[in-house]
Amino acid sequence: NSQRSDLRYSPVSDLDYGTLLCWATNAVGTQKTPCTFTVFPAGKPDMVSSCNVFNETEESVSVSCVPGYSGGVDQSFLLEAWDDGVVRATDTSDAAVLQIGGLRPGTRYTLKVFAVNAMGRSQPLVFPAYTLTDVAERRT
Numbered sequence: 001n002s003q004r005s006d007l008r009y010s011p012v013s014d015l016d017y018g019t020l021l022c023w024a025t026n027a028v029g030t031q032k033t034p035c036t037f038t039v040f041p042a043g044k045p046d047m048v049s050s051c052n053v054f055n056e057t058e059e060s061v062s063v064s065c066v067p068g069y070s071g072g073v074d075q076s077f078l079l080e081a082w083d084d085g086v087v088r089a090t091d092t093s094d095a096a097v098l099q100i101g102g103l104r105p106g107t108r109y110t111l112k113v114f115a116v117n118a119m120g121r122s123q124p125l126v127f128p129a130y131t132l133t134d135v136a137e138r139r140t
Contacts, residue, residue: 009039017041045071045115047122048096053129058105061129065096065113068122075117081129082110092116106133 005024011017021034046068055062063079079098081089088109089100096113103109109131112124 011039011041014041040072042072042117042119044120045069045075045117045122048077048113048115048125051111051113051125051127053111053127055099056130056132058132058134059103060099060101061103061109061111061131062097062099063111063113063129065125067096068115070115071117071119073117073119075115078114078116078121080112080114080124082112083107103131105131107131 007022009020017039020037020039022037023034024031048065048067051063051065053061053063061081065077067075067077074094076092076094077096077098079091079100080087081100081103083104088104089102091098091100096115098113107130109129110126111129112126114124115122
């Protein structure tokens, strides 16, 4: 006959985070080695770093970044391409490798990469990227 015990633990101050230990007891005795649970605060993720632009075409740009600390929970990534104060394209991914398409040839875009988790989004890493000039345009 197995029994189940539930514990609901809600940290209310910084001192409430850390490692929780638990022991089970029954007619045979008390558990020798405790089970352990680490409780840590979740927060917004840290911003990405070292983003590299690659595979530039007339209409698309790819970006690869180094993720920062996730904030303690799963994170994903958001890429925005800005032109004239307007978001022209976006991409999201569970990996810090993103691609945006549908862009205008021969245009400078301001790219913003965010890390995102359930607690919010990081500060963006902002940098420029350029689409290639249209091949037919270069011939004339």
